[in-house]
Amino acid sequence: MIIAENSxxxxxxxxxxxxxxxxxxxxxxxxxxxxxxxxxxFFAMCLLxxxxxxGSCVAYAVHGQSGSFFMSIELxxxxxxxxxxxxxxxxxLMYVDYMLYRSRDQLARRYKYFFLPILIxxxxxxxxxxxGVLFTIQPDMSYRSTWVYYVLMAVEYIYFALAxxxxxxxxxxHKHNQVFRITPIxxxxxxxxxxxxxxxxxxxxxxxxxxxxxxxxxxIDSFRYDDEKSGYYNRSYLVGLxxxxxxxxxxxxxxxxxxxxxxxxxxxxxxxxxxxxxxxxIAHIDGGRYILLTRSRRMSDLGFIADMVEDxxxxxxxxxxxxxxxxxxxxxxxxxxxxxxx
Amino acid sequence: xxxxxxxxxxxxxxxxxxxxxxIGMMVNTRLYRQRGRIxxxxxxxxxxxxxxxxxxxxxxxxxxxxPVQGKSLMLLGLESVFSIxxxxxxxxxxxxxxxxxxxxxxRVFRLWKPMMVGVVYSVVIVVxxxxxxxxxxxxxxxxxxxxxxxxxxxxxxxxxxxxxxxCGWNINKRLIAAYLILIAARLFLRAFxxxxxxxxxxxxxxxxxxxxxxxxEAFYEEEAQ
Numbered sequence: 274m275i276i277a278e279n280s281x282x283x284x285x286x287x288x289x290x291x292x293x294x295x296x297x298x299x300x301x302x303x304x305x306x307x308x309x310x311x312x313x314x315f316f317a318m319c320l321l322x323x324x325x326x327x328g329s330c331v332a333y334a335v336h337g338q339s340g341s342f343f344m345s346i347e348l349x350x351x352x353x354x355x356x357x358x359x360x361x362x363x364x365x366l367m368y369v370d371y372m373l374y375r376s377r378d379q380l381a382r383r384y385k386y387f388f389l390p391i392l393i394x395x396x397x398x399x400x401x402x403x404x405g406v407l408f409t410i411q412p413d414m415s416y417r418s419t420w421v422y423y424v425l426m427a428v429e430y431i432y433f434a435l436a437x438x439x440x441x442x443x444x445x446x447h448k449h450n451q452v453f454r455i456t457p458i459x460x461x462x463x464x465x466x467x468x469x470x471x472x473x474x475x476x477x478x479x480x481x482x483x484x485x486x487x488x489x490x491x492x493i494d495s496f497r498y499d500d501e502k503s504g505y506y507n508r509s510y511l512v513g514l515x516x517x518x519x520x521x522x523x524x525x526x527x528x529x530x531x532x533x534x535x536x537x538x539x540x541x542x543x544x545x546x547x548x549x550x551x552x553x554x555i556a557h558i559d560g561g562r563y564i565l566l567t568r569s570r571r572m573s574d575l576g577f578i579a580d581m582v583e584d585x586x587x588x589x590x591x592x593x594x595x596x597x598x599x600x601x602x603x604x605x606x607x608x609x610x611x612x613x614x615x
Numbered sequence: 616x617x618x619x620x621x622x623x624x625x626x627x628x629x630x631x632x633x634x635x636x637x638i639g640m641m642v643n644t645r646l647y648r649q650r651g652r653i654x655x656x657x658x659x660x661x662x663x664x665x666x667x668x669x670x671x672x673x674x675x676x677x678x679x680x681x682p683v684q685g686k687s688l689m690l691l692g693l694e695s696v697f698s699i700x701x702x703x704x705x706x707x708x709x710x711x712x713x714x715x716x717x718x719x720x721x722r723v724f725r726l727w728k729p730m731m732v733g734v735v736y737s738v739v740i741v742v743x744x745x746x747x748x749x750x751x752x753x754x755x756x757x758x759x760x761x762x763x764x765x766x767x768x769x770x771x772x773x774x775x776x777x778x779x780x781x782c783g784w785n786i787n788k789r790l791i792a793a794y795l796i797l798i799a800a801r802l803f804l805r806a807f808x809x810x811x812x813x814x815x816x817x818x819x820x821x822x823x824x825x826x827x828x829x830x831x832e833a834f835y836e837e838e839a840q
Contacts, residue, residue, distance in 0.1 A: 278620070278621035278622060279621045281621065281622070281625065281811070282621050282622070282624060282625035282628065282811065285625055285629070285804060285811050285813065286625065286628060286629070286632075288800070288804065289629065289632070289813065289816055289817075289820070292796075292797070292800055292817075292820060293636075293820050293823065296793060296820060296823060296824045296827070297823070297827070299789075458639075460635060461632070461635045461636070461639075464631075464635070468628065474624070474625070474628065476628060476632075479628075479632050480632075483632060483635060483636050483639070486636065486639070486640075486823055487636070487639035487640070487643060490639065490640055490643035490644065490826075491643050
């Protein structure tokens with residue numbers, strides 16, 4: 274079996290994509306003890322990406338070989354890669370939503386209907402093996418796609434774009450440190466897809482693989498400042514403000530510390546989320562202690578906010594609040610250090 | 616693509632992919648650089664160096680079949696620089712792994728000078744090549760050709776790699792497994808799938824593994840302390 278040179282490029286590229294994702298899945302890293310859902314969803318995307326790369330690799334390896342045996346293998350491989358890609362775009366959409374809102378109920382509520390087109394297309398992909406309703410491999414070894422195949426592609430692109438729309442909407446609404454660095458992820462995916470569309474070479478599995486690696490790297494980096502449980506900043510962010518590694522400390526002139534004990538510590542983040550503006554700068558110090566940093570230094574403003582939160586918590590959670598204002602000659606770093614106790 | 620053969624196009628695609636992967640890693644390891652440890656600094660230099668190597672490799676493949684006048688001299692220059700830079704990559708990897716094993720910054724500062732012997736060796740043989748064509752040359756038709764002695768370029772790389780494997784063995788055996796898988800993949804792909812370049816991409820993949828395996832672990836150990 275001799276592989277044509279242009280197919281060789283694709284086989285090479287898909288093999289590299291497979292190797293890259295393989296490392297991501299088998300190299301041990303800090304286990305996500307807090308959020309197994311996120312870990313499982315990310316692992317599912319990696320697995321689907323590997324299947325996509327493998328299917329593409331096999332399809333290109335046998336492409337152009339004469340004989341019905343090789344044509345059958347090519348058809349099967351292409352079906353496998355399309356199934357993997359379809360499921361990956363759906364998984365990506367749900368992953369983005371979960372990363373931002375951390376609610377499995379919301380996932381079940383919002384996305385059960387989004388699965389319907391996926392299910393129909395999955396059935397069509399299986400039916401395609403026998404009927405050619407999506408694509409066929411002609412006797413001259415070329416692909417022929419029907420209009421239904423473009424519907425499949427449109428669904429994939431729409432789901433992908435929808436995910437980025439959710440990220441953009443969330444970022445515009447919340448001041449909280451961005452969960453994803455979008456650009457490093459989206460550029461390789463788009464470039465890989467463009468190379469696929471414009472040339473005879475396969476590069477989209479490689480683009481997806483690079484995007485997944487950078488996605489993982491982006492939240493390794495943000496681990497430093499993200500509190501996994503609450504979704505707010507963590508203690509390291511406050512330390513970063515105090516030590517000058519993070520900008521923006523000078524803007525803060527007031528602070529309110531909220532403290533809940535026992536089971537109340539789990540409910541406090543939700544109460545804060547419901548009562549305080551979406552763009553508030555809130556950090557989890559430790560245990561049941563959270564701190565809100567404000568631009569206002571007026572004790573009346575801080576007292577108002579503290580009362581509002583205490584009223585919302587009444588009957589549910591026992592919390593205590595303490596307000597701080599920055600002295601006129603006090604540096605931002607010293608103020609945050611005093612208020613948060615870091 | 617353009618005037619490039621399929622093999623050269625594939626090489627360019629791999630180099631561009633490596634470049635984007637490295638840029639993304641550089642952006643996303645910013646906070647580790649603020650930690651200021653020597654392995655974080657060397658890791659940053661590795662990312663930058665690998666990107667530079669990818670650019671040179673891309674330029675070589677673009678020039679190889681181009682109709683540009685004077686390309687022989689340009690190719691010789693580019694390949695010379697590439698041969699020296701590609702020796703620095705395994706050197707820096709071995710220094711990072713040495714620190715991961717011994718956790719002594721002084722040791723790294725003491726080690727790097729004697730270890731530069733490999734780089735000096737690369738410079739010497741490259742200079743010798745200019746006059747003799749010992750390693751590579753362009754023939755009468757302007758085709759870039761490797762001489763039988765070209766494997767001499769790999770001598771420092773082999774020595775640095777052996778030292779890295781020894782360090783890795785004492786740090787984490789999975790990292791060694793990953794390193795060996797990548798070396799095997801490189802040899803397999805070269806033997807069975809042609810002369811397509813994958814060196815820069817595979818180095819980039821190893822840097823991904825390295826960060827996930829050793830630097831990421833160390834980061835969380837520090838936080839736990």
